[in-house]
Amino acid sequence: MTEADAAPAARRxxxxxxxxxxxxxxxxxxxxxxxxTSARILILGAGAAGITAANQLARRVEGAAITLVDPxxxxxxxxxxxxxxxxxxxxxxxxxxxxxxxxxxVTLVEEAVAAIDPEARRVTTDAGRALxxxxxxxxxxxxxxxxxxxxxxxxxxxTNGLGALYGGPQDAARTWAAVSAYAExxxxxxxxxxxxxxxxxxxxxxxxxxxxxxxxxxxxxxxxEILYAANNKALFSVPIVxxxxxxxxxxxxxxxxxxxxxxxxxxxxxxxxxxTPEGDVExxxxxxxxxxxxxxxxxxxxxxxxxxxxxxxxxxVEVDPHSLRHRRYPEVFAVGDxxxxxxxxxxxxxxxxxxxxxxxxxxxxxxxxxxxxxxxYTSCPLITRVGRAMLVEFDYANNLAPSFPGVIAPLEExxxxxxxxxxxxxxxxxAMLRGDA
Amino acid sequence: MKDLTxxxxxxxxxxxxxxxxxxxxxGAAAVVTLLYLYVLIRDRRVSWRKFLLxxxxxxxxxxxxxxxxxxxxxxxLRDVGGPVDVIVLMGVAAAGAVGAAVLVYTAQSLVRRxxxxx
Ligand SMILES: Cc1cc2nc3c(=O)[nH]c(=O)nc-3n(C[C@H](O)[C@H](O)[C@H](O)COP(=O)(O)OP(=O)(O)OC[C@H]3O[C@@H](n4cnc5c(N)ncnc54)[C@H](O)[C@@H]3O)c2cc1C
Numbered sequence: 001m002t003e004a005d006a007a008p009a010a011r012r013x014x015x016x017x018x019x020x021x022x023x024x025x026x027x028x029x030x031x032x033x034x035x036x037t038s039a040r041i042l043i044l045g046a047g048a049a050g051i052t053a054a055n056q057l058a059r060r061v062e063g064a065a066i067t068l069v070d071p072x073x074x075x076x077x078x079x080x081x082x083x084x085x086x087x088x089x090x091x092x093x094x095x096x097x098x099x100x101x102x103x104x105x106v107t108l109v110e111e112a113v114a115a116i117d118p119e120a121r122r123v124t125t126d127a128g129r130a131l132x133x134x135x136x137x138x139x140x141x142x143x144x145x146x147x148x149x150x151x152x153x154x155x156x157x158x159t160n161g162l163g164a165l166y167g168g169p170q171d172a173a174r175t176w177a178a179v180s181a182y183a184e185x186x187x188x189x190x191x192x193x194x195x196x197x198x199x200x201x202x203x204x205x206x207x208x209x210x211x212x213x214x215x216x217x218x219x220x221x222x223x224x225e226i227l228y229a230a231n232n233k234a235l236f237s238v239p240i241v242x243x244x245x246x247x248x249x250x251x252x253x254x255x256x257x258x259x260x261x262x263x264x265x266x267x268x269x270x271x272x273x274x275x276t277p278e279g280d281v282e283x284x285x286x287x288x289x290x291x292x293x294x295x296x297x298x299x300x301x302x303x304x305x306x307x308x309x310x311x312x313x314x315x316x317v318e319v320d321p322h323s324l325r326h327r328r329y330p331e332v333f334a335v336g337d338x339x340x341x342x343x344x345x346x347x348x349x350x351x352x353x354x355x356x357x358x359x360x361x362x363x364x365x366x367x368x369x370x371x372x373x374x375x376x377y378t379s380c381p382l383i384t385r386v387g388r389a390m391l392v393e394f395d396y397a398n399n400l401a402p403s404f405p406g407v408i409a410p411l412e413e414x415x416x417x418x419x420x421x422x423x424x425x426x427x428x429x430x431a432m433l434r435g436d437a
Numbered sequence: 438m439k440d441l442t443x444x445x446x447x448x449x450x451x452x453x454x455x456x457x458x459x460x461x462x463x464g465a466a467a468v469v470t471l472l473y474l475y476v477l478i479r480d481r482r483v484s485w486r487k488f489l490l491x492x493x494x495x496x497x498x499x500x501x502x503x504x505x506x507x508x509x510x511x512x513x514l515r516d517v518g519g520p521v522d523v524i525v526l527m528g529v530a531a532a533g534a535v536g537a538a539v540l541v542y543t544a545q546s547l548v549r550r551x552x553x554x555x
Binding site (some may be wrong): 088385386387388407408409412413414415416418419422423424427428430431436437 | 442444445448449451510511512513515516517518519521522525526
């Protein structure tokens, strides 16, 4: 495995920025002695970030009461939804049981968080249970605001040329029904993205590229027209990636319109209405992919933990971008999609965020300051057709942060990147959940 | 991806084929390798006639391995996009070729004793 050995060393040379985070993260598993404590650590949400945090903490502390709160029994491997929505994987591919991933000794409360009171250090569930804490980790992910799109509801997915793959495995499977119908009939396919922050900002592009490719091989063939409706002036938030996508769109003859934010649909007549700087614009479609606006879950928005002056319509938690510690309540941390940091709403980011958060929390238990630092690592393998993808990895500063510099070129459409997405990503994700990666 | 450990590489393979098929194949490969070593030690020499036939099996092994990888990953030759892809493809083909050669050589040696050959 000379390639694997060489990669971390090469990265340290190439990317001084990433090196600090890497070294800190690499050092963590080596600290053999768990820290003794009787602290009550409460983790809200048992998704990618919550489970990873529970497993890493269980190894680092001894005697703590670690409690997770999440009503959902099944765990979703969400990066797989893009593959389910294009018929490449079955629904079951993304599903597992939450309890399967939990370390021994942690308590799972299968109730929904109803309220968070950071002043009283108390969380209340929908069943009326009150949970006190010494440290709180908010990992509630995000909520899809379906109602923000007039005329849209999730039970319509799969009919009348309507797709929406973000809601879960059933929605993704029904999206595939709409996509396969489009691949036979052809016509105009329109792809949207919300004007809010969103998880995996590459997913709307992936879906666009995949549907184009599948339709090009289907009966639709030349009778297809593809239109990407961007919410702002860019195709992706990182300029160099946006430029690359623009070039790919040109070669694939995929059209793009800018400053188009979906606000309403008329499913029966297949008309989508977009808010634009010039007023509302109606576009008729044969296939439409909807991604609703995304916000912090309601209990977070009502808790007083959100930023007061940024993302005010979305409510992400006000944390320091490098330590993920709350700026006003030092015993509170936020990791995963709910954290109020620029970028970072991917499972790959969770993998880099959690060790940093754990370092600061464990340091606090010992009465010192943590040293690990998160620099915004975010990654989303951008599928450009069935069989090829580009590794897109970047940080807060819009720098590319390639994992395999000199071996796997970023921003290049490669088969090996597709193999990574199709084969290696899910095991990597599951190893992360267990705290092994 | 932050680091690559043997455990993770094994997890990747388990995911690719499912644990049962993966460990079955790994077990089969280990058994064939051990048998190959066994016949080499037993016969104390390489039989060039058997080796010739084994060589003829190599292209078939290479093609089978590449075809297998393409099938399980919904991809094909047209997806090769850069030098690293060519290297990966050649690696898969080489592994298939060597595997087929070892398998054919070992099978011949087990079926026919060296005395029967000359
Ligand atoms: C279509 C799609 C494609 C993606 N592709 C990629 C990709 O290629 N690469 C990548 O790295 N990432 C990808 N992601 C992003 C990745 O899945 C998320 O960033 C990751 O899951 C975030 O983890 P999290 O723990 O913050 O949120 P989640 O994993 O969503 O977990 C949040 C948890 O909180 C729980 N919860 C919510 N509200 C409450 C409440 N009131 N009380 C209690 N519990 C609650 C939920 O039940 C859930 O279990 C993709 C996401 C989608 C949707």
